[in-house]
Amino acid sequence: MMLRPSAADHRVVGMHTGKIVTGFGLLMILPLVTSIVFAEWRTAVDFGIGLAACLVVGLGLQQACATTHELKRRHGLVTVSLSWVLATLLGALPFSLSGQMGSYLDAVFDVMSGLTTTGLFLIQDLDHISNGLNMWRFVLTFVGGQGIVVIALTFLFKGTAGGIYHLYSGEGKEDRLLPNVVQTARVIWLISLGWLAVGTAVLTAAALWLGQTPVRAVLHGLWVFMGAFSTGGFAPQSFNTFWYHSVVFEILCIIIFVAGSLNFAVHWAVWTGDRAELRRNVETRSFIVTLGIFVLLAAVGLARAGIYPDAMSFVRKCFYLLVSGHTTTGFGTVYSRALVTQWGPLAMLAIIGTMILGGSSCSTAGGIKGIRVSLIARALREDARRLLVPDTAVIASHYHHIKDRLLSETAVRSALLITVAFFVMHSVVTTAGVLAGYPLIEAAFDGVSAASNTGLSCGLISPAIPWGLKTVYIVAMWLGRMEFLAVLALLGWMWSVVRGR
Amino acid sequence: MRHRWLIHYLTAILVAVPSAALAAPVASGELIEHPEAWDGETITFTGEAIGESMVRGSEAWLHVNDDAYADASIASGAAPVGYNSGHAVVAPPEIAEVVRVFGDHRHQGDLIEVTGVFNAACSQHGGDMDVHAHAIRIVRPGAETPETLDRGRLIALALVALGAAVLAGRLVLVRARR
Numbered sequence: 001m002m003l004r005p006s007a008a009d010h011r012v013v014g015m016h017t018g019k020i021v022t023g024f025g026l027l028m029i030l031p032l033v034t035s036i037v038f039a040e041w042r043t044a045v046d047f048g049i050g051l052a053a054c055l056v057v058g059l060g061l062q063q064a065c066a067t068t069h070e071l072k073r074r075h076g077l078v079t080v081s082l083s084w085v086l087a088t089l090l091g092a093l094p095f096s097l098s099g100q101m102g103s104y105l106d107a108v109f110d111v112m113s114g115l116t117t118t119g120l121f122l123i124q125d126l127d128h129i130s131n132g133l134n135m136w137r138f139v140l141t142f143v144g145g146q147g148i149v150v151i152a153l154t155f156l157f158k159g160t161a162g163g164i165y166h167l168y169s170g171e172g173k174e175d176r177l178l179p180n181v182v183q184t185a186r187v188i189w190l191i192s193l194g195w196l197a198v199g200t201a202v203l204t205a206a207a208l209w210l211g212q213t214p215v216r217a218v219l220h221g222l223w224v225f226m227g228a229f230s231t232g233g234f235a236p237q238s239f240n241t242f243w244y245h246s247v248v249f250e251i252l253c254i255i256i257f258v259a260g261s262l263n264f265a266v267h268w269a270v271w272t273g274d275r276a277e278l279r280r281n282v283e284t285r286s287f288i289v290t291l292g293i294f295v296l297l298a299a300v301g302l303a304r305a306g307i308y309p310d311a312m313s314f315v316r317k318c319f320y321l322l323v324s325g326h327t328t329t330g331f332g333t334v335y336s337r338a339l340v341t342q343w344g345p346l347a348m349l350a351i352i353g354t355m356i357l358g359g360s361s362c363s364t365a366g367g368i369k370g371i372r373v374s375l376i377a378r379a380l381r382e383d384a385r386r387l388l389v390p391d392t393a394v395i396a397s398h399y400h401h402i403k404d405r406l407l408s409e410t411a412v413r414s415a416l417l418i419t420v421a422f423f424v425m426h427s428v429v430t431t432a433g434v435l436a437g438y439p440l441i442e443a444a445f446d447g448v449s450a451a452s453n454t455g456l457s458c459g460l461i462s463p464a465i466p467w468g469l470k471t472v473y474i475v476a477m478w479l480g481r482m483e484f485l486a487v488l489a490l491l492g493w494m495w496s497v498v499r500g501r
Numbered sequence: 502m503r504h505r506w507l508i509h510y511l512t513a514i515l516v517a518v519p520s521a522a523l524a525a526p527v528a529s530g531e532l533i534e535h536p537e538a539w540d541g542e543t544i545t546f547t548g549e550a551i552g553e554s555m556v557r558g559s560e561a562w563l564h565v566n567d568d569a570y571a572d573a574s575i576a577s578g579a580a581p582v583g584y585n586s587g588h589a590v591v592a593p594p595e596i597a598e599v600v601r602v603f604g605d606h607r608h609q610g611d612l613i614e615v616t617g618v619f620n621a622a623c624s625q626h627g628g629d630m631d632v633h634a635h636a637i638r639i640v641r642p643g644a645e646t647p648e649t650l651d652r653g654r655l656i657a658l659a660l661v662a663l664g665a666a667v668l669a670g671r672l673v674l675v676r677a678r679r
Contacts, residue, residue, distance in 0.1 A: 040606065041650055048658045055665035059672055066675075097654070100575050124581035127551045127566060128574035130606040211555030211562070237552060237564070238585035245555075245562050245589065245629055307536075307621065313628025335533045335630060342536060342621070462584060 004500030005493060011067040012075045013082060013493075016167070018061025020083035023152040025054020025090065030139050035132030043132035046097040054090045076167045077489035080149055084478065084486075087148055088112050091140060098133050100124055102463040105470055112474050114140030115148065116481035117364055119233020119330035119455025120446075120473070122463045126238045131219060137234050138226040142196075144481075145230030145260065145364030146188050147171040153185035171482065177268045191267045192229065199225040199256050206249050228256040231365045233330025233455030241331045250320050253331055261287075261327035261359030263371075265402050282399045283360040283370030287326065290357050290373065294350045295322045301346030318347075321456070326354035328366040330455025337459040345441050348458065352445055355454040356426065366453025366480050368422050372415035374399060379412040421484050425451045425476055432472040433460065451476040524616045529567050529588040536621035536630060544632065545616040547571075547640055548587055551604035554597050561597035563590045563634075565615055566604070576606050577646040590615050591626065592634035602643025612641040 005013075028051040035044035071079070091114075092107035101107045106122040113120045114137055123129065123137075143151055149171050168181045177184045204221030212220060220236055227234045237243045241253055259267075266284065269277035278284055298318050308314040317334060324331045339348055358367010382397045389395065397407035405411075426444075429451050433443025438460050446460040450473040461473070479487050524545040532539050532546075548567030555562040566587030573579040592615075604610030617634035620626075 040648070042648055042654075045650065045654050045658050049654070049661055052658065052661035052665040056661060056668060059665065059668035063668065063672060063675070100581060102581055124583060125568075125570045125575040125579075125585060127564075127585045128570060128576045128604060128606055130576070211553075211557050213553055216553060238566075238587075239564055239589065242589065242629070243552070243564065245591075245626060245631075247627055308628045309622060309624040310628075313622060313624060316627045333629070337533045338536070338630060341534055463581070464583065 004496055008067060008069050009075065011065040012069045012071055013079050014061045014065030015067055016071055016075070016079045017082045017086065018058045018063075018065065020058075020079070020149060020152040021054055021061065021086050021090065022058030024083070024087040024143075024148050025051050025058055027139055027143060027151075028054065028094070028136070031094070031132045031136040034135040035130060038131045040130040040132050043094070043098065043130040046094040047132060047136070049097065050090065050093040053093055057086060057090060071167070074489065074493070076169075077486045078493045080167055080171055081482065081486045081490035083148065083152075084115065084482070085490075088115060091115070091136075094133065094136055095123065098129070100126075100129055100133070103467075105467055105474075106463060109470050109474050110137070111140060112477050113455070114232065114234065115144035116453045116477040117141055117145045117230045117232040117328070117366065117455075118450060118453045118477045118481075119227070120450060120457060120461050120477075121234065122461075122470070124463055134219075134223065134236055138223045138232075141230045141232030141234050142192075142226040145232060146192050150185045150188055153182050171486070177265050187268055188264050191264060191271065194271075195229055195256070195259060196225060199229060203249075203252055203256075206246070206252055207244070210244055210246050210249065224253065225256060228253050228329060228331065229260040229364065231257055231260045231327050231329040231359060231363075231453075233324075235331065240333075242333045242335070247316060250316065250333060254320065254323050257327045257329040257331065258323065260329070261363050261365040263360040263362045263401075265362055266360070269402060277402065280400045282374045282401050286370040286374040286377075287360070290370075291322065291326050291354070294326065294354045295319060297353070298322055298343075298347040298350035301344055301348075301350060304346065305342060305344045307342045321351060322354055325351040325454060325456055326357065326359070328355060328358045328452055328454040330449070332456060336457045339445070339456075339458040340442065348441055348445055351456060352448050355448050355452040355456065356422070358452055358454075368419050368452075371401060372419055375407065375412050375415040376419060378407050382407065418483060422451070422480070425479060429472055429476045432469055436466055436469045447473070447476070451480045453477060453480050527619075529565075529586050532588060532619055533586075533630070536619075539619045540621040542619055543617065544619045545614060546588065546632075547612065547614045549604045550600045550602070550610040550613050550643070551585075551587070553603050554594075554600060556594045556597070559593060560591050561594045563592065563597055563600065563615075563637075564588070565590055565613060570604075571612060572609075572641075574604065574606075574609060574646065576648075577609060588615075588632055589629060590617065590632045590634050590637075592617070592637060596634060596637050599637050599639060604643065607646055607648075609643050609646055611639050611643040614638045614640050 028047050032047040088111045091111040095101050095107035095110055096104050100123050109122050149167050177187045200222045203225050204217050207217035207220050223236045266277055266281050320333050357373055358369055359365025361369040361371045378397045385395050398404055426448050429447030430444040433447050442458050442460045445458045449456050524543040527544045527546055548565040549571040551564050551566050566585050568586045569582045575581055600611050602608055602611045615634045616636040617632045619632050622628045623631045
């Protein structure tokens with residue numbers, strides 16, 4: 001029997017959602033200041049409206065729903081989902097006001113893509129957009145990588161226990177770096193800002209060396225870092241990272257997006273002196289093995305296609321795109337359509353494989369995640385061993401993830417459930433693409449890219465696709481980022497409002 | 502030998518005609534869709550220079566968009582009609598330096614005609630699909646994009662900001678009373 005939420009329950013959800021929306025709105029100060037610095041007055045007005053609208057909704061909810069009731073598990077998950085819905089709708093305002101979008105749905109698509117670190121976009125005439133609007137795209141993707149709830153926990157929440165943890169875990173992060181969730185959120189921001197400072201400086205220096213003007217070098221250095229570390233894949237120009245034509249820049253990007261795809265707990269272990277964790281962690285090992293397999297597969301496809309004239313070109317293009325896919329970043333150094341016209345189906349399938357698996361848990365990356373891939377592989381190996389040993393033998397598997405752990409039935413079951421859910425979602429988005437009239441391989445490529453929060457495209461996704469398909473992709477990006485649970489909690493909440501007792 | 506004058510005349514024309522006239526005019530979309538068909542061919546295409554010229558030693562990288570915004574960007578009032586599309590061009594700096602204005606939010610870049618050799622996967626540049634330009638001509642010089650403020654939007658900003666200020670003030674008062 002489902003219990004209908006009481007007025008007190010709604011107030012708890014409303015008040016905390018209001019706090020998160022307020023925090024999200026304050027982020028618009030960054031693009032607002034950028035617009036003012038570059039004298040982009042129209043854009044500044046758009047962000048002024050967006051910021052004020054977020055404050056009206058956020059502060060209004062906090063006051064209308066003021067309560068002293070404690071935040072519990074079911075409130076936490078619903079709060080996260082509702083916050084994402086409101087943040088996406090409000091964050092789309094400056095996009096829509098800019099005139100660069102075909103519709104409000106397109107603006108919502110881009111905000112969802114940014115917040116979920118997907119990197120697909122429907123914004124038009126990207127090469128002429130204002131610095132303020134570009135800044136907003138990257139703030140969205142950078143903040144989305146850490147989580148909008150994480151930023152709210154860092155600055156706007158007090159307390160340590162109860163539902164606060166469910167706010168944190170509802171965004172697809174479960175590992176606690178420290179016993180206190182709020183401190184964990186702050187450590188995630190410390191790690192990210194540390195990388196931001198170093199990464200931006202290095203990329204800016206590289207951009208200057210590549211011939212960009214100082215102002216553009218700083219902006220591109222910052223934005224490309226944000227797009228890479230968040231494994232988001234947004235880039236300042238329509239050419240994506242193909243703009244730079246530099247192997248050095250590509251290597252720097254790879255280092256940053258691989259770092260972004262690593263579990264924050266691994267970052268924290270390395271920061272606190274345990275460098276061996278990087279080598280021993282089951283997710284790092286899983287990433288290296290699966291990347292090797294898919295690079296090999298793509299190499300066979302590319303060798304058959306015979307497009308690259310020398311080994312250097314071959315390795316450079318193949319490795320960059322495969323790592324970009326596996327970390328669910330979505331940076332590319334080839335034209336989208338070149339995947340179809342030059343790379344061919346086998347290499348595309350290899351990229352699809354990497355996108356499905358994705359990066360590490362508790363990172364900025366999407367996809368099934370390395371920990372689940374490892375647990376399922378180990379469970380299969382354990383079952384195979386059971387068939388070969390006497391019935392009385394006891395078989396136990398261990399794996400290392402921050403500490404040595406015993407492979408448990410519960411962990412395997414949980415990993416399998418989410419994995420099956422991901423495969424179902426990939427099937428649905430692919431079918432939706434085919435139903436809309438696109439070839440299977442292209443529908444699978446862009447559909448999986450959206451659902452795994454990657455952002456690589458073979459050219460299917462464009463402002464011209466039907467609104468129904470855009471909606472499917474928006475929901476898929478959201479479900480993929482939330483890892484289903486928080487979205488299902490919101491749907492359950494709505495159902496219980498209608499049918500509960 | 503009666504027709505020697507004719508041979509000289511034709512030779513003079515061939516030398517005088519710029520290489521652009523002999524190159525096949527093509528759009529960037531066609532190059533990306535059918536790269537093998539154009540690989541190694543001398544082509545010419547026209548588009549807006551965007552971003553910047555990145556000069557690296559004996560080379561300069563340009564990006565040229567031949568999309569719907571090459572003549573007027575959305576920032577200058579054009580309607581959104583699709584993505585940007587264009588091509589990467591590499592040229593000697595002395596050829597690239599003719600381009601003065603690059604397209605961005607505040608500028609409509611120079612409209613240029615590029616003539617050069619198309620490479621589906623350039624071995625000199627890490628497999629990039631590019632055009633090695635040997636001639637660039639300005640078709641239409643670029644210009645600054647004027648910015649106008651919408652009065653209705655300013656009024657909307659004032660109203661929403663007032664609402665936010667009232668709510669913020671009320672929250673501060675409630676907290677102060679506690």
